[in-house]
Amino acid sequence: MSATVNDHRKVPFIIGVAGGTASGKSSVCARIMEQLGALRKRVITIAQDSFYRDLLTDEEIEKAQRGEFNFDHPDAFDHDLMLGVLNNLKDGKSDKIPVYDFRSHSRVKDQFETVDGADVILVEGILIFYDPELRNMFNMKIFVDADPDIRLARRVARDTKERGRPLTHVLHQYLNLVKPAFEEFCLPTKKYADIIIPRGADNDVAIGLIVQHIQELLRSPRSSPENGDRIVEKENHLSLPNSGSSTPRQRIPSGDVHIMSRPH
Ligand SMILES: Nc1ncnc2c1ncn2[C@@H]1O[C@H](COP(=O)(O)OP(=O)(O)O)[C@@H](O)[C@H]1O
Numbered sequence: 001m002s003a004t005v006n007d008h009r010k011v012p013f014i015i016g017v018a019g020g021t022a023s024g025k026s027s028v029c030a031r032i033m034e035q036l037g038a039l040r041k042r043v044i045t046i047a048q049d050s051f052y053r054d055l056l057t058d059e060e061i062e063k064a065q066r067g068e069f070n071f072d073h074p075d076a077f078d079h080d081l082m083l084g085v086l087n088n089l090k091d092g093k094s095d096k097i098p099v100y101d102f103r104s105h106s107r108v109k110d111q112f113e114t115v116d117g118a119d120v121i122l123v124e125g126i127l128i129f130y131d132p133e134l135r136n137m138f139n140m141k142i143f144v145d146a147d148p149d150i151r152l153a154r155r156v157a158r159d160t161k162e163r164g165r166p167l168t169h170v171l172h173q174y175l176n177l178v179k180p181a182f183e184e185f186c187l188p189t190k191k192y193a194d195i196i197i198p199r200g201a202d203n204d205v206a207i208g209l210i211v212q213h214i215q216e217l218l219r220s221p222r223s224s225p226e227n228g229d230r231i232v233e234k235e236n237h238l239s240l241p242n243s244g245s246s247t248p249r250q251r252i253p254s255g256d257v258h259i260m261s262r263p264h
Pocket residue numbers: 019020021022023024025026027028154155158199200201202
């Protein structure tokens with residue numbers, strides 16, 4: 001796939017947002033974008049779903065239509081294509097992302113989304129922390145946590161309404177493939193997260209802190225064109241808002257952060 005170089009070379013800050021199916025990964029990314037206001041022009045979101053392998057065999061398509069193809073296994077993704085696109089974006093080049101159709105379980109022929117370099121890239125997907133090479137591309141790793149029953153309820157609603165699937169297939173696929181693969185491949189990657197967001201897009205506190213961090217990155221003089229359009233995180237930390245008193249800003253080592261609002 002071809003890539004073109006942008007005028008201003010940028011080193012984007014790449015944020016990975018992982019979590020089980022229907023945990024709220026895309027909703028969290030959407031809320032982050034919403035809250036960024038005008039700054040959202042400098043941020044793009046990429047979904048791992050766009051990189052599902054194309055051209056399943058006839059046998060695989062039939063299995064997919066019966067809810068028996070394992071789309072939750074790492075081999076279901078075109079891993080090299082995703083790495084290639086992210087590397088190009090990291091190098092300040094534009095690239096093209098395939099458009100995936102969940103109804104036909106295949107890419108839409110000859111349709112691509114062009115993505116230009118950005119200062120911040122949000123990447124969301126169930127298995128983005130599974131492969132070490134991909135995992136190491138993220139400057140910040142977020143895991144969206146949601147109760148499994150809630151995820152199943154959302155998945156049933158989404159797949160039957162939006163993806164045109166019969167209820168029996170959705171449940172069959174979930175119980176036989178989605179749930180076991182979540183436990184084998186996705187859940188073990190939670191340990192790599194810098195931030196765990198319980199209750200997904202409902203967690204205003206966690207989303208607010210992440211938005212604030214992105215705003216700080218974008219407003220830093222290091223990200224201005226005069227400084228080579230580069231964002232450089234010198235220290236691996238998050239900053240919490242200043243309380244307004246003379247108390248110094250609280251530094252949280254990002255490797256230890258689990259942002260959770262108080263239980264209610
Ligand atoms: N906090 C929430 N409350 C109610 N519905 C939600 C919430 N978060 C997500 N959903 C719904 O659940 C479904 C899956 O959410 P989505 O953000 O797409 O999850 P993911 O990207 O993890 O698969 C969508 O239909 C979405 O509208």
